[in-house]
Amino acid sequence: MHRFANPARFLRLASAILPWSSALSALLIAAGLYFALFHSPADYQQGETVRIMYVHVPSAWLAMACYSTMALSSAVALIWKHPLADLVAKAASPIGAAFTFLCLVSGSLWGRPMWGTWWAWDARLTSMLILFFLYLGHMALINAFDDPSRGAKAAAILALAGFVNIPIIKFSVDWWNTLHQPASVSKFGMPSIDPAMLLPLLLMALGFTCFFVTVLLIRVRTEIIASKLRAIRMTQIHAVPVAVPVAE
Amino acid sequence: MSDFAPNARFSGHGLACLRGERMVFASLDFALDAGGALLLLGPNGSGKSSLLRLLAGLLKPAAGRLAWNDQPVADDREAHSARVHYVGHHDAVKPVLTVWENLRFWAGLHSPAAGDALTAGALERFDLKRLAEVPGKLLSAGQKRRLNLARLLAAPAPVWLLDEPTVALDRASVKRLEADMARHRAEGGMVILSTHAEIDLPGAAELHLNRFTPAAPDMALLAGDGEDWL
Amino acid sequence: MSDFAPNARFSGHGLACLRGERMVFASLDFALDAGGALLLLGPNGSGKSSLLRLLAGLLKPAAGRLAWNDQPVADDREAHSARVHYVGHHDAVKPVLTVWENLRFWAGLHSPAAGDALTAGALERFDLKRLAEVPGKLLSAGQKRRLNLARLLAAPAPVWLLDEPTVALDRASVKRLEADMARHRAEGGMVILSTHAEIDLPGAAELHLNRFTPAAPDMALLAGDGEDWL
Amino acid sequence: MDALANYLHMGGYARFVWPAYGLAALVVGGLLLASLRGLKARERELKALQDSVPGRRGRSRAAADTGQDQ
Amino acid sequence: MSRLFGIIHRDLRLALRQGSDSVMVVTFFVLTVVLFPFGIGPEANILERVSSGVLWVTALLASMLSLDRLFQADYEDGSLELLALTPTPLELLVLGKVAAHWLTTGLPLMVAAPVLAVLLNMNADGFVTLLLTMLLGTPTLSLIGAMGAALVLGARRGGVLLSLLVLPLYIPVLIFGVGAIDAAVQGLPVHAHLLILGGMLLAALALTPWATAAALRQALE
Amino acid sequence: MSRLFGIIHRDLRLALRQGSDSVMVVTFFVLTVVLFPFGIGPEANILERVSSGVLWVTALLASMLSLDRLFQADYEDGSLELLALTPTPLELLVLGKVAAHWLTTGLPLMVAAPVLAVLLNMNADGFVTLLLTMLLGTPTLSLIGAMGAALVLGARRGGVLLSLLVLPLYIPVLIFGVGAIDAAVQGLPVHAHLLILGGMLLAALALTPWATAAALRQALE
């Protein structure tokens, strides 16, 4: 009967994880920044602009990872009706939207010096823009219904349907010849990138991930309290003594 | 129609219904055998319509399960849909289609067995034959309701779920509906019906919905106390 | 409220109603004095709703005339509107406004005399007070209907035109409505009501609408040859 | 000093690199702050509501207890 | 009067709660204008050349689409019957509804227009005129559109045809609106255009409420 | 299968009787396109330059606007509940409804497009490609739009939300549609564009009915 899973366990778990994840993310991001800004070489082609990579690529990865989290928890919510799953999806989408935005803007800032244009209707860029709109739509849809459980279900369906976009983002550089860089770090086998660049990249990516976990836990906790608030108000409105079972 | 089998049994166990995050009823049980009838009673807002929608398969129970011959209904939704007729508050009458077209469409969609003959018979039975070519928008409230009820006869199905079916019907039509329900039950069908009015449904079991107030344990998630949570 | 005068009289003479090129009734007469009640009866499609809409001023009579204290109603439509309350098949409940906002709006629009106190009293009377802050879309069928009926008390008007008002109401609410109608009549109001259900309206005149079949010779042209229809 | 200026100059790409990092800081910091503020606000609301409904606490606890043995 | 404000207040509240119209119209306006660079290509001079036209055509469409259902919801849920039965002239209620509608759609449209004009690279000389034409033009569109919406309610099947009849009435607004902006961009005087737009507004204000109320009454029969 | 045709048949009949969607969409399409010369001015070369973009943007809007009410009427009058309760997979019924919708809107749009292309001075080399892109693109738009319409059933701000959900997903169709026409006008090969449009149609055909049906089921809860 996980339909009514007790959130107490989740909250205990969250309280246990939170201090670690927040400390770890601060540490990793600090270290990543140090290496990114002071201890990595400029690229022989791209010069100093390559430093944008340490923001751009981790945020791109996180944007996609966050959407995948959302899609996964939406599937769990639809199939097993686990109430926490809905809350996770709801908590995740603003985070994902923020990082997608960061990826878009940093990519654009990188594109200007590299390609000579802020924007091009290239497959990867377009699909990333669509991801951003999907996040916005998800957030809007969740809040568009008077009954929050309906909003959650509609948004879950949207999240799942929109998941097709993720492989398109990932593989668009392989399927179409585009302006954008093909995978060099995330390739299977040996990454074709200078280890001095790889280190800060990985540090930043891990730091962002820990940050994501931290904020996600905070937001899920907020959502749990909010749903509890709603339940209390609802029982006040309907004047039904929620908890007094009627003797038959 | 194997579903009209004399040993058919439609039952629910431990059903709970959440609407708008509010528990409307919980741990509700019922069982109905072929030929049986169940009368849902209760004041406004007690959850009669919600229960009927749940039995039809439009709402998923928050807890508990529905069974047909002890097979969970959830296993084969389409078979369940073929078994039930649901008549709700809305009449689903398209204003621009004629009475005949409206009925024929629903009958054909519900069962391929339904043909023109059955449709004509149903119209006849509900005294709509002379209106067959009239567009839906010209019907009075009671005529629309009768058209909606005519689906019951135009495409046979063993379980009738009727949400306040006598609303807007004149007395002659109510009498006819009562006779139809009796015949349906004699053939092994079942009727589950909510109403605030008098209706003649001999031998029907009664389910009083106001007795079920939201029970506690399941609400732990939504309404539990602070400390358990944080 | 001068319209509540004890010698007020609402009457109609030779009324005829055409709907969709068909004569629904013709040469209908009625008269109602302060404190009186008129019960409209007749099978589905006999023209009860049409007559009520006509009395409200939504439909224009094809023939005949309506009068208030022997003044033709058509002379001053706005005065007539201020005199009547019409409760039809639709509930006019906005899903996004709360129960309070829904009622307050209609009351204020109908008469400037209606204030918060009357609105609150009407909600109380129809057992909706605890739902005052609930948005309309969460109401059950009977709750919506009660909200619609609460207009009657929130902005006083002498003539109540009620089209099957007990539909979807539970028994307790029907009792309350009956009491309200009795009090309204005691205060000099009038009630005209159509129904298929039992309702307690002591001393009400009855108007059987099936008695008026399309007869008038001059209408033969419009009503077709009649055989197709009735 | 020159080294710093030179560094900040980013090989002529300062106006692309620094905004990228600045925005990243804004996004990360903003998310964290907004989420924490939301949590605090909800917690306050809950507390206010629970204080304003005396007896709720006891009742729901009793119910949870009876609930177990149903 | 208090009833006029009553209905404006309620319609504003409805619009804000369900947000359908106002946000919808602005979103539609913004999204459509943003789609154009995708379709036409981002070349600045072409965009500039077509900017006033695109803005006005889109504003016209946004207004027309939002007006389409101005009375529909009230008609379907029975509110329109009750409105017609209140002791207030229906013409006044129509004016109230149109005013509420303009406040929630025309006004946001006006606010959004200069921003989008920047996006489309419009010459800055045209901005003030753009705002003025919108101020005079959008209420006219609302009034005419309300009449169309009422006609559509009454005649179900003929509805489309009747709305077809209403649309041509929009074209003069479009022509003088765009004309004024183009004149302003080229440094020519714009008084004449604005006067004509104002005249159209006054005429619409005087005539359409009657026609609209009559059409609504007929729809309720 | 006979049920699929049953629902197509009924929806076609409904559309033809009340004429709302099909005529409305084509009217909207034609009027909008016709408004452009008024807005932009009749200079042939500028019109030619923007013709493919204007046509596709307008087609997109027309399709989106007509889809807005695809399930709405059935939802409000209770037909949708009954459809969900027939022993036919809801996915199939969704396909039927979308097919009927495309027949009454997408098809007329396609027929009208070349005529309007002439009006906008489009180079004749682009006509065949225009038709082909419309043939592949408009069903995709209908399928995606149906999903959006089902998701927003019963939502506040349904209309805006729909455009927010659907327009971004329309952008690829727009880009490749316009791209193909521009390529054709310039004498370049168009296979690649058309293949991608075809791929999008197949993907939409395979995926959206499930999502739409799921969304409808939850709207009925």
Ligand code: HEM
């Ligand atoms: C607005 C424009 C841009 C967007 C939306 C964008 C989007 C993305 C995305 C989604 C990824 C992650 C892909 C994956 O993990 O497979 C990525 C990775 C990357 N991007 Fe961008 N990008 C943009 C501009 C640029 C520019 C201008 C450059 C450099 C010239 C660039 C270089 C890279 C590199 C090197 C990677 C890492 C690839 C790998 O190793 O997997 N991006 N970008």
Ligand SMILES: Nc1ncnc2c1ncn2[C@@H]1O[C@H](COP(=O)(O)OP(=O)(O)OP(=O)(O)O)[C@@H](O)[C@H]1O
């Ligand atoms: N769509 C909905 N979303 C949320 N809550 C709802 C919804 N529909 C109904 N409710 C609530 O669920 C409860 C049960 O409603 P339901 O319609 O089942 O009652 P009912 O017994 O049929 O009442 P009536 O006799 O008035 O028809 C009511 O309190 C109502 O407020």
Ligand SMILES: Nc1ncnc2c1ncn2[C@@H]1O[C@H](COP(=O)(O)OP(=O)(O)OP(=O)(O)O)[C@@H](O)[C@H]1O
């Ligand atoms: N909008 C309309 N246009 C044309 N004809 C109509 C319209 N509405 C109803 N009718 C016809 O007018 C006749 C009277 O309808 P009316 O609704 O008045 O009946 P009623 O007595 O209220 O019936 P019920 O008991 O079913 O509510 C019916 O035969 C109906 O077909």
Ligand SMILES: [Mg+2]
């Ligand atoms: Mg009910």
Ligand SMILES: [Mg+2]
């Ligand atoms: Mg009636």
